[in-house]
Amino acid sequence: MTKKFSVTIAGGGSTFTPGIILMLMENTNRFPVGEIKLYDNNMERQQILGEACKIMMQERHPAIKFSYTTDPKEAFSDIDFVMAHIRVGLYEMREKDEKIPLKYGVVGQETCGPGGIAYGMRSIGGVLEILDYMEKYSPNAWMLNYSNPAAIVAEATRRLRPTSKIINICDMPVAIEGIFADILGYKSRKDFIVRYYGLNHFGWWTSITDKAGNDLLPKLKEHVNQFGYASNTEDFQHKAPSWIETFKKAKDIYALDPTTLPNTYLKYYYYPDYVVEHSDIHHTRANEVIEGREKEVFGMAKKIIAANTAKDASFHTGAHATFIVDLACAIAFNTKERMLLIVENNGIIENFSKDAMVEVPCLVGNNGPEPLSIGTIPTFQKGLMEQQVAVEKLTVDAWIEGSYQKLWQALTLSKTVPSASVAKQILDDLIVANKDFWPELQ
Structure with missing residues (x-):
């Protein structure tokens, strides 16, 4: 008899939750599911999505047990598997992460620069709490974590829970590879074999071939040199304006090293002046999400509840959901699928810190990820990565030690921040904004 898996989605009140549930349902032929539980510590948000998904599941997949709860024992x-995508502080705090740095002429972004550091200081405790619940109630389970900022969370779990069965992932490379497929006219990113290295939201593709071994980089580079990552597909045109601008900016990021293709997030480190100049302190990405995805998903959920049917309802499923199902399958069935994951370096990149958390291709099976060797990397990338790894390590130091000094150092070292004095001003404002979330700093 085929085993049916039980999955807890931690962050059940997230707008991404319905998409993950739908993706799990669309893939029951390869990943059989017997039960789905939602867990969140915010009952108000989760209840809306939970009730809507309950109606949807009863109508479309009545054989699969579905529930939602705020009780850790029940949930875990x-x-x-635990599929975790929590956002400590919700979008109210994301808005502050973005707007406080902009007040001082510094990049305001949720995972990069001061905003990413602030978010990381909130996320560490939340991720550790969920991991501990899982290990207490289901010690053989795996936690597939894509709670942001993934780099800081991965460093914290490496140090504070070194033996835990957690895999830290990010869907951004997956989304970009989907754009590569659109540009080249391929059906899916899964038609590619890629070589990639870096840190989370901080990496480069060095090779992209098809399954027959044909080199696809030259044609991609020709496109990127002219248009960045913009494509002519309908899906691309429907992206949020800030994302369309980000994908187009890849043209300028690529110019710094035309031997590779870059992760789009590098724009915040290469061109922080440009980013600030083109930012609106009164209307940031957080506001776009609140007015867009938040409104759409919760609006749809309320419509389902009011009608007591999901007959004509639909939620979007994206790369975010697809990737996590692929990872669960690889672990459950020992497929050795090749995936980009965040793992401890330990010699994968020969000329880089052994204890850095790097993002590289891995073969994934029931024992977790088996990283593939990268070799040595160029001075340009190595220098950038060493600076950013230091920022991430200092942030985790600050959280563990309750150290104001270490967090000031982290902000000062960030490539997005121009000076220690500006770093201190931003930090002091962030401390006030995060008084309910951060450990007390001395």
Whole structure:
């Protein structure tokens, strides 16, 4: 008899939750699911999505047990996987992460620069709490974590829970590879074999071939040199304006090293002046999400509840959901699928810190990821990565030690921040904004 897996989605009140549920349902032929539980510590948000998804599941997949709860024991008992995507502080705090740095002429972004550091200081405790619940109630389960900022969270779990069965992932490379497929006219990113290295939101593709071994980089580079990552597909045209601008900016990021293709987030480190100049302190990406995805997803959920049917309802499923199902399958069935994951370096990149958390291709099976060797990397990338790794390590130091000094150092070292004095001003404002979330700093 085929095993049916029990999955807990931690962050059940997230707008991404319905998409993950739908993706799990669309893939039951390869990843059989017997039970889905939602867990969140915010009952108000989760109840809306939970009730809507309950109606949808009863109508479309009545054989699959579905529930939602704020009780950790109920949520994490007798499960095989935790799919975690929490946002400590919700979008109210994301807005502050973005707007406080902009006040001082510094990049305001949720995972990069001061905003990413602030978010990381909130996320560490939340991720550790969920990991501990899982290990207490289901010690054999795996936690597939894509709670941001993934780099800081990965460093914290490496140091504070070194033996835990957690895999830290990011869907941004997956989304970009989907654009590569659109540009080249391929059906899916899964038609590619890629070589990639870096840190989370901080990496480069060095090779992209098809399954027959044909080199696809030259044609991609020709396109990127002219248009960045913009494509002519309908899906691309429907992206939020800030994302369209980000994908087009890849043209300028690529110019710094035309031997590779860059992760789009590098724009915040290469061109922080440009980013600030083109930012609106009164209307940031957080506001776009609140007015867009938040409104759409919760609006749809309320419509389902009011009608007591999901017959004509639909939620979007994206790369975010697809990737996590692929990862669960690889672990459950020992497929050795090749995936980009965040893992401890330990010699994967020969001329880089052994204890850095790097993002590289891995073969994934039931024992977790098996990283593939990268070799040595160029001075340009190595220098950038060493600076950013130091920022991430100092942030985790600050959280563990309650150290104001270490967090000031982290902000000062960030490539997005121009000076220690500006770093201190931003830090002091962030401390006030995060008084309910950060450990007390001395």
